[in-house]
Amino acid sequence: MIFSLHSPNHHLIKHLENLGLCSSEDDVADCEPVGSQKKNINLLVNVGSDRKFLVKQERYIEHNGIPQELFNEWLFHQLLQQFPVLGNIAEIGSSLLHFDEQQSILVRNYLTEYFELENFYQQNDIYPPEIATAIGASLGVLHRATFNQREYRDFMATAPQGQFRYQFYNPVQGIESFSSDIFGSVPTDALKFYVLYQRYESLEAAIAELASLWQPCCLTHNDLKLENILVHSRWEQLDNCLIRIIDWKTCSWGDPAFDLGTVLASYLRIWLESLVVDPSIKLEESLELAATPIEILHPSIAALVQAYLDAFPSILEYRCDFIQRVVQYAGLVLIQQLQATIQNRKYFDNSGIATLQVAKSLLTRPQESIMTVFGISESEIIKPFVKLTKHPQTEKEQNLVRIYYSKTRLRGC
Ligand SMILES: Nc1ncnc2c1ncn2[C@@H]1O[C@H](COP(=O)(O)OP(=O)(O)O)[C@@H](O)[C@H]1O
Numbered sequence: 001m002i003f004s005l006h007s008p009n010h011h012l013i014k015h016l017e018n019l020g021l022c023s024s025e026d027d028v029a030d031c032e033p034v035g036s037q038k039k040n041i042n043l044l045v046n047v048g049s050d051r052k053f054l055v056k057q058e059r060y061i062e063h064n065g066i067p068q069e070l071f072n073e074w075l076f077h078q079l080l081q082q083f084p085v086l087g088n089i090a091e092i093g094s095s096l097l098h099f100d101e102q103q104s105i106l107v108r109n110y111l112t113e114y115f116e117l118e119n120f121y122q123q124n125d126i127y128p129p130e131i132a133t134a135i136g137a138s139l140g141v142l143h144r145a146t147f148n149q150r151e152y153r154d155f156m157a158t159a160p161q162g163q164f165r166y167q168f169y170n171p172v173q174g175i176e177s178f179s180s181d182i183f184g185s186v187p188t189d190a191l192k193f194y195v196l197y198q199r200y201e202s203l204e205a206a207i208a209e210l211a212s213l214w215q216p217c218c219l220t221h222n223d224l225k226l227e228n229i230l231v232h233s234r235w236e237q238l239d240n241c242l243i244r245i246i247d248w249k250t251c252s253w254g255d256p257a258f259d260l261g262t263v264l265a266s267y268l269r270i271w272l273e274s275l276v277v278d279p280s281i282k283l284e285e286s287l288e289l290a291a292t293p294i295e296i297l298h299p300s301i302a303a304l305v306q307a308y309l310d311a312f313p314s315i316l317e318y319r320c321d322f323i324q325r326v327v328q329y330a331g332l333v334l335i336q337q338l339q340a341t342i343q344n345r346k347y348f349d350n351s352g353i354a355t356l357q358v359a360k361s362l363l364t365r366p367q368e369s370i371m372t373v374f375g376i377s378e379s380e381i382i383k384p385f386v387k388l389t390k391h392p393q394t395e396k397e398q399n400l401v402r403i404y405y406s407k408t409r410l411r412g413c
């Protein structure tokens, strides 16, 4: 371990000097912790008056050939270096500078002009569709540029020195059936979650079916929570480079509907976490009484999916059930997040029960849920793109499409 959360740290500064990222004359002002620090240590390091780095170290480095957690972010970075045609994606990503595999230390340029989308929504309680549009467009570009591209898939699967470093991972896992051990490991309230989950047979069947329909066909981020999306502080004046996607440690070859479903789940959580829940109030009533009604989020949710399809219309030709799968993945992610909260924070309350019920509807009745989730019907969502999908462009042409400009542009310029 070379870091300490107390600043400034001698070993860390030496490390940055060895990498040529700062010199002995530089004044390393301070190192401050950022993010949750749960699994990894994240430090913002200020060098001189104008340079900032995000230095990240895995807390528990696994040895014996087991892949290290941060390795995939490095692999993703190398993929972008190896294939310059993927330049569009580099502009969405998080400016990685260095990775030390042995010590599992990663250095990124700290993006001073950006802030976390999670905080932005919490602090401002506004949901401008422009931001959701930028997310949908960025994700569509990532999936479209890598879709069915064998060379990218092989690159991700084969690490240097011929070691096997990367595995396909189907994110569709149900909740394991529980044994008596669970009584000691989760609070009594949280047992309700497991009891309800097991009572809903249709839910288990829907998750099993979703697992069988999982189609890995492009590069996916796999952890698109709002805290992994950064927004430019001048998003109102800019019409490009609005967002950056960070934290690529779980990226892999996966199903594009899972990424879009994960972002969708984040928007639905804003609504679900604002419900007024009480055992005396029916779920339908709680949903109506939400402090942030779903109608407030509809413009963003619709903009997200429309911008995605605008960037990647041909997905509808390959996957005619795409929108329904996205809805199902959103339900699955909501359930996985409930389970993670129970395991990490030992917490489950009535709002969790409401979330589980909504997630169940998304998984078992995706078609009927579309109107609730997007505020528009499936045919309205896909109508503008159906004609375009009749003549899909070749993959080569797709890769050359640029939707971003290399320099930040002011809106309208
Ligand atoms: N390059 C960066 N520029 C600005 N902020 C960043 C950058 N990288 C990380 N952060 C901030 O640090 C937090 C944690 O980083 P992340 O890579 O997501 O680590 P973790 O593995 O802990 O989730 C992010 O949510 C974001 O607020």
Ligand SMILES: [Mg+2]
Pocket (backbone or CB within 6 Å): 227, 228, 247
């Ligand atoms: Mg993160």
